[in-house]
Amino acid sequence: MPRSRLTLLIVSLLATAVAGVIAGGAGASQAAPAAANAIAFTSERGGPLQIFIRQGGRPIAIAAPKHGMSVAPDWSPNGSKLALALSDASGQDFDIGVVPADGGPIRRITSGPAWDEEPSWSPDGRWIAFASNRTGNFELYVVRPDGTGLRQLTRNGCDDTQPDWSPDGKSLVYASRVNGKPRIWRMDADGANRRPLAKVLGSAPAWSPDGRTVAFQSESDEAAHIMLMDADGRNLRQLTDEIGNQTSPAWSPDGQWVAYISDPFGSYDVLAVRPDGTGRRALTADVWSDDTPAFRPTT
Template sequence: ASSLQASKEPVTAPESLRGYKVSFHSDRGMNFNVYTVDLGTGDVENLTKSETYDWNATWHPSGKAYSFASDRIKGANQIFTVSADGSALKQLTTDGANAHHAWSPDGQWIAFTSTRDLPDPVRQMNNGELYVMKADGSEQRRMTNHLDPDGVPTWSPDSKTIAFQSKREGNFEIFLIDLDGNNLRRLMDSTPSQEIQPAWSPDGKKIAFVSDRDGANVQNIYIYDREKKDLKRLTFQQGQNFIPAWSPDGKWVIFQSMRNGNWDLYLADAEGKEQIRLTTHPGDERYPQFVPKAK
């Protein structure tokens, strides 16, 4: 398995991104761990190296630490932080199942999804609610209170607003809420389609998301321009395209796609003109995030 884990990926990223690494989780070493791939060399590194299910990594803006979800304690997903070099592992959550989290751009907060306060059987269905906590795990507080699922948060660049997916009106749509828990509002006009997995652009003007609005059971990635109130479709694949995340320069969106039979990572330029396959490993690669350059 070790040779599989260390296998390189082709260097296909545009020159402007070759100084970056991308994190993801993958089962290329049998069980899911958090990895990085260097976009300039194709080198792949296993960061978590555990026998448990480690996934959904999100980075402190300094690039010096990341958080991830893991079932390593009693089999329930909890959120941990760890330094980029693997030291100073700390468990932040203890109750319920916790995942789908995001570190605020100012490094102060982590927004996350949790089932901790939900009654059974709703809790067993993983119908999470949205929460925030300080980056050290203190001041954990609930942001939403609805029996339908809320979660998968993304932060505005000023760290004052969270966008998230919610099923509170019958189908999944994207809502915004301020860090103080007030001013809940919908991002776009309501449609019968599902809108999930928002990702806020670095300049704050756009939100990428996943939707089936152009065909049932076909999930593609779209970009909503908040100023112009217009929508651009990024992917046109039959099948599933999920978990968009922006490059630091705001010119590319990275995502996972099933278009070749297993989950691989792809880049699409934000103008919708070009798509590039980043990973070719027969295992699954999911939840891509650009690793911030250490400051």
């Protein structure tokens, strides 16, 4: 997830002690792409940040901890579960959790006084990659969905965040803040062979289902936009050019759409566009701020 914006939203909600009743969005969204596929996302919707799922109708709240927040969902490969980051009551510590997609209790699979965040499920379902600041700065780790096998992948002394698996499970892309400037990097699934993908500043990488393209959000002092590049870092091109910021790209399972977050209606909503830049439409359009969309896999 784009820590710069979602973290600010978390801090804002904590500072103002926002609480309320979960409410449906006001205003109708346009026809959704990939209508057969649900989309999960983080939203405030009048209360603490938590995970919602929308499939053609009103968003449904799931993964609501008794205290704290749940954010940054990622689907298991078979679409039966969601990995997420959930906080304690203070909002100062986040753990990785797993919850059934149709609702049910959340199982915490990491623990400790740290921010464990941005989970990403491996294509074979055996591992969940995530970022954690348990050693001081953010590094990347993997853990099994049952909480065993915790292993650190990076030890770089700079913030490594936002991991995303290649479709074949052999590589990860992620954002690394070398010298404080975020860029997209790639490494093998065991943490070896680290290398930058592009010289431009960027974060929140997302691999296309066919493995050929990486979407990411540009980073500049002016505005963030969604960019595309080939998986080897070549053929860089801009996908969105709207007013304001566009962040948190996520591919539909068929690769025909890229969902992202934008603020054309005054609040942050989930939009989608085809990879050639056509067909832009809103998947949510209401007064609430949404973030970190994730399409349910096709099974």
